[in-house]
Every structure is written in structure tokens, then in C-alpha cells.
Amino acid sequence: MTVLEVKNICKSFGRNHVLRGIDFTLEKGEVLSIIGSSGSGKTTLLRCLNSLEFADEGQIIVNGETIFDASVNKHPSEAELRQKRLHFGLVFQNFNLFPQYSVLDNVTLAPRLLKKGTREDIEKYARGLIGSVGLQDKINSYPCELSGGQQQRVAIARALAMKPNILCFDEPTSALDPELTGEVLKVIRSLADKKMTMIIVTHEMTFAHDVSDKIIFMDGGVIAEHGTPEILEHPKSERLQAFLTSF
Amino acid sequence: MDSFFEQFPIVFKALNLGFLQTLKLFGVTLLGALPLGLIISFGSMSKFKPLSAVVKFLVWIIRGTPLMLQLLIIFYFPGLVFGQQLWGGGESGRFIASSIAFIINYACYFSEIYRGGIQGVPHGQQEAGMVLGLSKSQIFFKITLLQMIKRIVPPMSNEIITLVKDTSLARIIALQEIIWAGQAFMKGSEGISGAIWPLFFTGVYYLAFSGILTLLFGWVEKKLSYFKA
Numbered sequence: 001m002t003v004l005e006v007k008n009i010c011k012s013f014g015r016n017h018v019l020r021g022i023d024f025t026l027e028k029g030e031v032l033s034i035i036g037s038s039g040s041g042k043t044t045l046l047r048c049l050n051s052l053e054f055a056d057e058g059q060i061i062v063n064g065e066t067i068f069d070a071s072v073n074k075h076p077s078e079a080e081l082r083q084k085r086l087h088f089g090l091v092f093q094n095f096n097l098f099p100q101y102s103v104l105d106n107v108t109l110a111p112r113l114l115k116k117g118t119r120e121d122i123e124k125y126a127r128g129l130i131g132s133v134g135l136q137d138k139i140n141s142y143p144c145e146l147s148g149g150q151q152q153r154v155a156i157a158r159a160l161a162m163k164p165n166i167l168c169f170d171e172p173t174s175a176l177d178p179e180l181t182g183e184v185l186k187v188i189r190s191l192a193d194k195k196m197t198m199i200i201v202t203h204e205m206t207f208a209h210d211v212s213d214k215i216i217f218m219d220g221g222v223i224a225e226h227g228t229p230e231i232l233e234h235p236k237s238e239r240l241q242a243f244l245t246s247f
Numbered sequence: 248m249d250s251f252f253e254q255f256p257i258v259f260k261a262l263n264l265g266f267l268q269t270l271k272l273f274g275v276t277l278l279g280a281l282p283l284g285l286i287i288s289f290g291s292m293s294k295f296k297p298l299s300a301v302v303k304f305l306v307w308i309i310r311g312t313p314l315m316l317q318l319l320i321i322f323y324f325p326g327l328v329f330g331q332q333l334w335g336g337g338e339s340g341r342f343i344a345s346s347i348a349f350i351i352n353y354a355c356y357f358s359e360i361y362r363g364g365i366q367g368v369p370h371g372q373q374e375a376g377m378v379l380g381l382s383k384s385q386i387f388f389k390i391t392l393l394q395m396i397k398r399i400v401p402p403m404s405n406e407i408i409t410l411v412k413d414t415s416l417a418r419i420i421a422l423q424e425i426i427w428a429g430q431a432f433m434k435g436s437e438g439i440s441g442a443i444w445p446l447f448f449t450g451v452y453y454l455a456f457s458g459i460l461t462l463l464f465g466w467v468e469k470k471l472s473y474f475k476a
Contacts (some may be wrong), residue, residue: 052374085378086380089378094371096374096375097375098375099474100394100474107387110376110379110381111386113389114380124402134370144474144475
């Protein structure tokens with residue numbers, strides 16, 4: 001079942017054409033990794049999917065419903081936007097946890113404010129999520145008391161608490177010390193095992209190879225090569241070959 | 248009345264009255280300037296360029312000229328130019344004029360502190376709220392506000408302690424605040440003249456009051472120290 005269809009997404013910032021026609025589809029339970037050098041448009045693509053930016057052209061279709069169509073409505077109302085955003089979860093490079101709230105409150109804040117159930121149900125579900133990222137003993141800690149890897153795991157639990165159809169990761173390990181990336185990747189891997197539909201922007205090639213069903217290599221705002229993780233072993237295009245040798 | 252012990256009860260009573268006026272001016276200024284400052288800060292951050300330019304210009308005028316000059320202009324200008332005593336005579340007129348000058352002046356300083364606090368909260372905090380589907384007001388009240396308050400407490404406490412002492416500037420338009428009350432015993436008042444000690448003694452009031460405020464703000468800062476922002 002196709003969860004996501006992205007059609008001809010184009011986005012410019014002034015005269016800088018960041019995305020020049022991106023097309024891809026994602027099936028339910030699939031993991032897609034997007035790789036490419038900095039400035040290739042990976043993050044902008046994720047931000048368009050999460051309605052943090054609005055594409056100049058193109059369509060985004062989730063579960064058969066067109067949630068964005070640049071030719072119809074480039075600037076939807078706040079209420080519409082909030083509905084659309086809930087299809088996607090986003091885990092940021094810099095975690096962006098809410099510093100004044102405990103781990104539990106970070107995870108429960110949005111479901112409570114959006115009345116996604118009774119307080120007990122929301123908390124029970126949140127405790128389960130926090131346990132599944134291995135932080136049950138930190139449930140009452142504040143973000144400043146956690147390591148980067150722990151903060152990123154809380155951020156994953158926080159995104160999952162809203163039960164998104166598709167969970168996006170924007171370079172989830174790039175702000176971490178090398179010894180802390182493993183614990184975060186392990187959590188993402190376990191989500192893949194549970195058939196969570198995910199889009200991961202990453203520079204971790206080995207991880208992308210192991211965890212993904214599909215790989216997209218972006219270069220200069222277009223998809224320069226795509227396919228199964230196989231393409232990382234046998235890249236066809238020269239650009240991907242050049243990119244991979246830089247690792 | 249030459250002995251200190253004879254003078255003390257009379258001076259103490261007069262200084263208390265003066266300090267009451269000081270406190271009144273301090274309280275009214277805060278009451279007016281804290282919300283007005285927030286409005287001015289929104290104006291200076293407005294995306295509508297003409298508005299933010301006008302607001303920034305006014306803030307420049309107010310912050311760039313002495314408060315004493317502003318007091319004099321606000322108090323005397325209507326009377327001298329229009330021949331109209333806008334504030335009314337007497338102590339209450341002087342109090343109204345002082346309050347207006349202080350509120351405008353302090354609102355401009357506060358507005359810059361607010362601006363720093365609002366812009367200091369990383370944009371990622373808002374985005375994190377947005378991708379979780381929260382509304383703009385939920386993001387402001389539940390996510391941004393407390394982080395902003397934490398950031399502005401130290402500069403605010405500085406500014407508010409300065410305000411305690413700045414109230415004495417209202418002496419220039421003869422508002423009967425505590426310095427005025429102390430000075431009266433130098434010139435001669437209630438049978439006491441040539442006494443310098445009441446003026447020194449006014450310092451004790453300022454010290455005590457700013458001490459209390461320092462403790463209060465220290466307590467607030469400590470209350471908010473459980474998180475880093």
C-alpha cells in the first residue's frame with residue numbers, strides 16, 4: 001500500500017533553486033534513506049514534507065489524500081496546516097527538546113494539548129515509548145541532565161507519541177559525539193523492525209545500507225540515483241561514485 | 248531642636264512619607280511600563296517595516312536623551328507652549344507628569360529586554376512545536392514563554408533596581424519623594440535646619456529596598472534554574 005507519493009517538488013529560495021523536481025513513492029512499512037552532500041536539498045525536502053517550508057511546485061499525497069498541491073493552495077490556513085503536519089513526525093538534528101519539561105512531559109505535551117485521549121492513557125502510552133527507547137530510568141529527568149544520545153532518543157519518543165504515519169529524521173546523529181551515535185541508530189533500527197514507515201536523511205552509509213529498503217541519492221536538487229541499498233555497493237552514476245569515495 | 252534624638256522622630260516620619268511617594272512612583276511605573284514595553288517590543292519586531300522603523304526611532308529618542316530632560320519637558324511643555332496646565336497643579340499634577348515620563352522611558356528599555364528574550368529562544372523550539380501540530384498560541388504559552396522569562400530575569404532585575412534609584416529624578420519637578428523630604432531639613436523644615444544626616448539616611452531606604460528586590464530576583468532565578476535554556 002502506497003503511503004506517500006511525492007510529485008515534482010520544486011523549491012527556490014530567491015534565485016537559489018534548492019529542489020528541482022523531486023518524485024518518489026513510499027510503501028507502508030518501508031524505510032527510505034536520503035543521502036547526498038550538504039546543500040543537495042535533503043533537509044529542504046524533509047521540511048517541505050513537514051510543512052515547515054512550502055514547495056513552489058508539486059504535490060504531496062498521503063494515503064491517497066492530497067495534503068499539498070502548489071497549484072491549488074500554496075499557503076493553507078493554520079488549522080489546515082496543523083492537520084497536515086500530523087501525518088508526519090520529524091526528529092531534528094539538534095533534538096529541540098523543550099528544556100523546561102521533564103522527559104515524560106516532553107513526550108506527553110502535544111498529545112495532552114491536542115486532547116488525544118485521557119491523561120492516564122497518554123501517560124501510559126508515553127511511558128511505553130520512553131521504555132522502548134531505553135530511558136525508563138530517566139523519565140523524570142530534564143533535557144539538560146541527559147547526554148546528546150539520550151536527548152535524541154527522547155525526541156524520537158516524542159515524535160512517536162503523536163502516532164505519525166511517516167516518521168522523518170533529519171540527520172539524527174550528526175550533532176552527536178561518535179560514541180553516542182550507536183544508541184540512536186539502534187532505536188531507529190528497532191523501529192524499522194517494527195515496520196515503521198520512515199524517511200531518514202543521513203550521512204551514516206553503513207547504517208543506511210543495512211536499515212533501508214530504498215535509497216535516494218540527491219545532488220544539486222534532483223534525485224541523481226535511486227534504488228535498493230545495492231546502489232551503495234554498485235553505484236551507476238559517476239556522481240554517486242564520487243560521493244561514496246569521499247567516505 | 249539640636250539633639251539627634253529630638254530630631255529623629257520628626258525626620259523619620261517625613262522620610263517615610265517621602266518614601267511612600269517614591270514607592271508609588273516605582274509601582275505605577277512598573278504597572279504601566281511592563282505591559283507597554285511588550286507592546287513596543289512587538290512593534291519593533293514587526294514585519295511591517297514602516298511600523299518597526301517608527302517604533303525603533305521613538306525608542307532611540309527616549310533611550311538617547313536623559314530621563315531628567317524628558318521629565319522637564321513633559322511637566323512644563325503643555326503649560327509653557329499651550330498656556331494650559333494639562334497635569335493640574337500641586338503634588339498630584341507632578342505625580343501624573345512623573346508617572347508618564349517614567350512609564351514611557353522604562354517601557355522603551357523594557358521593550359529591548361523583551362526583544363532580546365523573545366529572539367533569544369531558538370527557532371527550533373517553535374518548529375518542534377509546529378511539527379507536533381500545536382497552535383501558535385500553544386507554542387507561545389506552553390513552550391516559548393517560560394524560556395523567555397528565564398532569559399529576561401537578570402537584565403530585568405538590573406533595570407528594576409535602577410528604577411528604584413531613578414525615581415529620585417522626579418525631585419527636579421519638585422515631586423515630594425524621599426530625597427526631597429531629606430533635603431528639606433537642610434534648608435529648614437519643622438524646626439530643623441542645617442541637618443545633613445537625613446539626606447544620608449535616605450540612602451538606607453534605597454539600600455533596604457534594592458536589597459529586598461535583589462533577594463526576590465535571586466529567588467526567581469533560582470526557581471528557574473532547574474532547566475537550561
